[in-house]
Amino acid sequence: MKPILLEMKDISKEFPGVKALDRVNFQVQEGEIHALCGENGAGKSTLMKVLSGVYPYGSYDGNIFFKNEECNFKDIRQSEELGIVIIHQELALIPELSIAENIFLGNEQAVKGVINWNETKKRTKELLKVVGLKESPDTFIKNIGVGKQQLIEIAKALSKDVRLLILDEPTAALNESDSINLLNLLKELQTKGITSIIISHKLNEIKQVADKATIIRDGRTIETINTAEITEDRIIHGMVGRSLSNRYPERTPNIGKTFFEVKGWTVDHPVQKDRQVVKDIHFHIRRGEIVGVAGLMGAGRTELAMSLFGQSYGKKTSGDVLKGGQLIDVSTVPKAIEAGMAYVSEDRKTYGLILMNDIKENISLSKLEKISKRQVVDQYEEYEQADSFRRTMNIKTPSVTQKTGNLSGGNQQKVVLSKWIFSEPELLILDEPTRGIDVGAKYEIYTIIHHLANEGKGILMISSELPEILGICDRIYVMSEGEFTGEVTKTEATQELLMKYMTNSKGDAE
Structure with a gap:
């Protein structure tokens, strides 16, 4: 020994x-x-x-x-x-x-x-x-x-x-x-x-x-x-303290009509001239649908998400974004939020939260006008709204006045989700929503995503974990080298098929 x-x-x-x-x-x-x-x-x-x-x-x-x-x-x-x-x-x-x-x-x-x-x-x-x-x-x-x-x-x-x-x-x-x-x-x-x-x-x-x-x-x-x-x-x-016989909650999708479309979306690298990181992307999302984006690191998934959400990434962005068949302006983050979009970043500590602020301040930040009168925040209403999220999202904390930086990773992720749900979006872009959190917290977040879809919201979900993509998404786009190389439904998707599209260029995949 x-x-x-x-x-x-x-x-x-x-x-x-x-x-x-x-x-x-x-x-x-x-x-x-x-x-x-x-x-x-x-x-x-x-x-x-x-x-x-x-x-x-x-x-x-x-x-x-x-x-x-x-x-x-x-x-x-x-x-x-x-x-x-x-x-x-x-x-x-x-x-x-x-x-x-x-x-x-x-x-x-x-x-x-x-x-x-x-x-x-x-x-x-x-x-x-x-x-x-x-x-x-x-x-x-x-x-x-x-x-x-x-x-x-x-x-x-x-x-x-x-x-x-x-x-x-x-x-x-x-x-x-x-x-x-x-x-x-x-x-x-x-x-x-x-x-x-x-x-x-x-x-x-x-x-x-x-x-x-x-x-x-x-x-x-x-x-x-x-x-x-x-x-x-x-x-x-x-x-x-219990067995999880099924890692992904059961769900019967209730998918409606197409309400969000992206056509010809192209984005240049912010520093390297003449390098396109997103190339002529076309996709659509229907109400109540969870759509996955799979791809290897460097495929351009996060760049696509950030460029759509207020053009937070890239240069020379071109293409159209439509909601309900009408063109919408997503050229800035406030305009994207106003158009009904929300983006949960893969890096919650840098882009998703203000760690030195308390939970209630982080949650209300996405739409302060909801709890303000004459541009003054109603602190009682802010507390009540945040405390409601604490209960419904099962955020493990004694109070919403707790500093967000003191929470565990899974609970921080629930605060980020609460923040964007508070803004009442129609489309949520979730970039690696379960990165760095345990299986129990993952199950809770999957349940939240299902609930949002059942309310008729559209979900665009990026994940590097293929079992997660297969387990939760209704339809999957596969990305490689800035392009969508494949589109598969839940019933036909396998890890082998997704990997085939992930490792091929668009021309090879076709």
């Missing part, structure tokens, strides 16, 4: 109005990949922030032992000195700096205060080779994709002589091939003696790489299971 590398005993942590951790116990053996599972808000990230010193000693109860020594970390630097390195879900890289500068930021290769750039670039090349990247150390972070950025975060961790690597939702923003590369890297690092803790909502990935999985629910430890016992059903039951 391998020795215990990490032991956390009776860890409790409270925030105002919320007990995030309640006497949690957690053990990790040397050299293993240990998964930490639980619903959004279960306490996974909080536990890891306690371990890494983000929440310092004295702000929690309980004890931490690393290599049999008790640890009282005052900050993250102290934990890193022992080789405990955490990579957060939101990457901490600086886009305007080079790969080398990012890897050694705060850990500069310097003599008497002078950085040795030759040594910095030499070590960067060595680290990039370990994580499987061939980029130049001088490449700016802003010029590489999210998948490679995640690998650079791991290279940064390796530069600190990591013993225990903590990854919080490392594949949440990655496509399938990048996810596989990262998981393979974890297995490779394991052969070199590096222990990993991985937080992930992708249960198939946990089953693929984890030696053990610890499940926590509502801030309490439920159980720890070995590789042979890891099944998706077992993990789900532990996470939510």
